[in-house]
Amino acid sequence: MHIRPLSLFVAATLLVSNGFAGTIERIWLTHASNDPSKIVINWETETPGNSEVEFGTTTALGSLVSSDEKVTLHHVEIPLEARDTPYYYRVRSGDNVSEVASFKGYPTTELRIAIVGDWGGFFKKEDVAAIVKDNVHLIVTAGDNVSNLYQSGKEETKAYSALIDSNNDLFRSTPLMPILGNHDRQLTPRGPIPPAHQVYDIEATAYRQFFALPGDEWKWHFDLADFDLRFIALDLNHISDFGNTWQTCHAFQPDSEQFKWYTETMAHSTSGFVFTLMNEKHTQVKGHTKGAWHEHFRKGSALVTGFGYFADRAELDGGLPYYNTCFKGNGAPYIDGQSKFHSMEGNYLLLSLNAGSPTMKVEFKNLQGKVLDTTEISKRP
Numbered sequence: 001m002h003i004r005p006l007s008l009f010v011a012a013t014l015l016v017s018n019g020f021a022g023t024i025e026r027i028w029l030t031h032a033s034n035d036p037s038k039i040v041i042n043w044e045t046e047t048p049g050n051s052e053v054e055f056g057t058t059t060a061l062g063s064l065v066s067s068d069e070k071v072t073l074h075h076v077e078i079p080l081e082a083r084d085t086p087y088y089y090r091v092r093s094g095d096n097v098s099e100v101a102s103f104k105g106y107p108t109t110e111l112r113i114a115i116v117g118d119w120g121g122f123f124k125k126e127d128v129a130a131i132v133k134d135n136v137h138l139i140v141t142a143g144d145n146v147s148n149l150y151q152s153g154k155e156e157t158k159a160y161s162a163l164i165d166s167n168n169d170l171f172r173s174t175p176l177m178p179i180l181g182n183h184d185r186q187l188t189p190r191g192p193i194p195p196a197h198q199v200y201d202i203e204a205t206a207y208r209q210f211f212a213l214p215g216d217e218w219k220w221h222f223d224l225a226d227f228d229l230r231f232i233a234l235d236l237n238h239i240s241d242f243g244n245t246w247q248t249c250h251a252f253q254p255d256s257e258q259f260k261w262y263t264e265t266m267a268h269s270t271s272g273f274v275f276t277l278m279n280e281k282h283t284q285v286k287g288h289t290k291g292a293w294h295e296h297f298r299k300g301s302a303l304v305t306g307f308g309y310f311a312d313r314a315e316l317d318g319g320l321p322y323y324n325t326c327f328k329g330n331g332a333p334y335i336d337g338q339s340k341f342h343s344m345e346g347n348y349l350l351l352s353l354n355a356g357s358p359t360m361k362v363e364f365k366n367l368q369g370k371v372l373d374t375t376e377i378s379k380r381p
Contacts, residue, residue, distance in 0.1 A: 005297050012027055013157045017157045024091055024098040026171070028164050029187040030170040032077055032212040035223050039175060040077045040212040041091055044161060049093035059100060060089050073157070075212040080103060083108045083226075104137055111227045111321055114254075115301065115349040117142035117326040119163060119181065119308025127327065127346075128167055130369035134350055138224075139174055140231060142306025142325055143181025143279030150188055156206040156331045178211060179233040180218055181279035181306060182248040200248040204235075204293055218250060219258060227353050228272035228379065229360075232265055232300070239288055245367065252285070261307075266296045272379030273360055274300035281307050281334065282322055301377050302362070304349065309335075311347040311364045313373055314338040321375060325349045325364070341373040 027043045048070035055078050056062035065078050074093060085105045091098045093379025114136045132140070146159040155161050164171050178184075185201040206217050213237045214220040221232045234247045235258060242252070250258050250330050266274070276297055280283075282305065285293045294316070297303050302321040312324040315338055322336065329345035352361040364373040 010193075022096045024093065024096050026161060027098060027101065027168070028211055029103060029173075029175040031175055031177060032214060033074070033224060034214045034221060036080065038079055039103075041077050041089060042076075042210075042212060043074045043091050043093070043098070045072050045074065045093045045095075045096055048072050049096065050093060052092040053089055054092070055087060055089040057082055057085050057087060061088060061090065061100070061306075073209060077212070080105060096137055103175070104135075106137055106226070106306060107225070108226060111138075111224065111229070111351075111353045111355070112136045113138045113351040115138060115142060115304055115323075115351065116347075117279075117324070118144040118181070118183075118309065118328055120144050120147050120327065125167055125169075128201075129169055130367055131348060132170060133369055134365075136174060136350070138166075138253050139170075139176045140277065141176070141178040142177050142277055143237060144183040144305055144306055145178045145181070145207075146184060148183055148186040149221060150186065152161045157210045160206065160210040162201070162229050174299060176211075177213065177222055177233075178207075179277045179279065180235050180237065180249070182237045182257050185248060194241075194245040195275060195377045196245065198245050198247070199244070202247060202250060203265050219261060221269075223271065227355055229353065230269050230271040230274045232262065232269070232274065232276050234276065234278040236285060239280055239284055241301070247282040252289070253295075254289060259289075259292070262293075263296050266299050269300075272358075273377065274380065276300050277304050278303070278372055279307055280305060282316065283336070299380075301360075301380055308332070310334070311341070311372060311373065312336055312339055313341040313347065313364065315340055319363070321377060322324075323349060323364075324364070327367070329366075338340060343372050349371060 009232045030040045032040045049073040050068050052066040053076045054061040054064050082105050086102045088102045114131045123250050149159050184207050185204045189374050208217045218235045223230045238248045288327045298318045298320050304323045308324045309328040314322040314336035316322050327346050350363045360377045362375045363371050
């Protein structure tokens with residue numbers, strides 16, 4: 001990547017070319033670094049081409065980051081030096097160029113984050129109207145971002161393209177940090193018994209190609225240091241199918257790479273608020289590992305999953321808040337034995353936090369924006 005001021009010659013060339021160029025509309029924002037001082041502008045083109053992003057804190061833009069590598073999936077990371085101010089940007093690949101778009105720079109006072117489970121088949125703008133109204137700075141998911149990777153016209157990365165197309169305005173203006181569910185790597189129908197072939201791509205190739213995320217991408221952590229907040233994303237889903245052709249996730253046993261990474265990451269987490277994200281029932285994880293994961297879950301502030309199609313808040317042993325959130329509310333209830341709140345309707349979580357505050361507000365909201373449940377989480381000692 002090359003970053004430099006946008007010269008008058010380059011700017012003039014872009015303006016002249018715009019009149020003849022195809023318009024790039026499928027754009028989404030992610031973070032590939034562990035902190036919010038950089039953001040990745042992602043877009044897709046039908047044919048391979050170079051990658052250029054013009055950006056700045058005014059519509060005049062003024063800076064340029066470019067790569068000469070010829071690709072169809074473009075991931076360009078740009079620095080974010082300002083807070084409390086909008087950023088404007090435009091992307092270009094060959095003769096294809098986008099309109100100028102914008103996103104909010106991260107704040108210094110109040111931070112708002114939405115956590116969404118099972119985006120799945122919710123490919124309509126009205127489904128996220130409440131999230132748009134909440135004016136969030138970041139969207140984090142709890143897995144199952146798409147329905148599958150084999151539906152006609154939505155094979156592999158095309159499924160994620162359809163997700164972006166469903167809410168272009170939202171994804172080009174709000175960074176998205178997804179985690180994995182089983183549907184995010186499903187290559188064929190599941191069937192009544194494990195077939196001879198592997199049903200799921202355990203390595204989540206399409207997901208990792210499409211999104212630019214920190215670390216290994218199938219597991220990651222992301223820090224918002226100004227707000228003393230860390231997210232840790234795990235690859236835990238359908239763990240009861242481990243070892244057969246229905247296996248979806250990476251190894252999770254106490255001697256696995258993932259478990260060792262999580263224990264080390266949690267041990268070195270100094271943030272006051274630490275949220276662990278997964279796509280499995282906590283009771284499954286507890287039963288299959290004899291509570292090994294829970295020993296470390298309890299060191300965090302909250303555990304969030306998108307496994308069930310409902311809203312549920314439980315208080316696990318030691319008082320750890322456990323949230324199940326999902327855009328759908330029509331599934332089997334699976335009410336947790338330690339549940340304090342349950343609702344069978346589509347929902348998401350809204351996290352609200354003021355810099356320096358000793359507490360964070362966590363709200364369950366339905367898709368019309370009504371608050372269903374509110375809890376306050378205190379900073380870890």
